[in-house]
Amino acid sequence: MSLDGTYDDGNIFAKILRGEAPCAKVFEDGEVFAFMDVFPQAKGHTLVIPKHSTARNLLEEDPLVLPSLILGVQRVTRAVRAALNPDGIMVSQFNGVASGQTIYHLHFHIIPRWTGVALGRHGEGGMADPVELKVLAEQIAAKIA
Known part of the structure; x- marks a missing residue:
């Protein structure tokens, strides 16, 4: 897809937000939703998305959404x-x-990095074990301030 187009409300993140697809949830508030990436590039790879948006990318997002979104990204990154x-x-x-x-x-992708540990390729690694993702999600969620 190009940088321009129409939002597809059948995308997997929209389905997760509607409860139609499973995820290992890390955090949720009124504006953002964070969950584990099922195709992680590294242990702990977490995604943060806006809850009330039909922006396909950063260029399309309403500027009024960005402050709470980036604060959510920071909060989850700290956790x-x-x-x-x-x-x-x-x-x-x-x-x-x-x-x-x-x-x-x-x-947004939050990807922990360790010295000497190679980073997996974006969207090309194998699917993670859902049980392991749930454990990681719980560990990270426990550190949300």
Whole structure:
């Protein structure tokens, strides 16, 4: 998909928000929803999405949504750090197919990094064990301030 288009309310993130698809939920408030990536690039790979948005990418998002969204990203990133003690944390966001975007609902990736541990490829690794994701989600959720 290009940078322009129509929001598809059948995308997997929209289904997760409506409770039509399962996820390992980490955090939810009135504005954001965080859950574990089922195709993680690293242990603890977490996604944060806006709850009330039909923006496919950052370029389409209403500027009034961004403050609460980025604060949610920061809050979850801090919890990932507290729970998993990584050497670093990568926060990324893709816009359009050429950038690597595969789900067209605005989302941020929080990916813990450890020195000497290779990063998996975006969207190309194997599906994670749902039980392991649930355990990680609980560990991270316990550190949400």
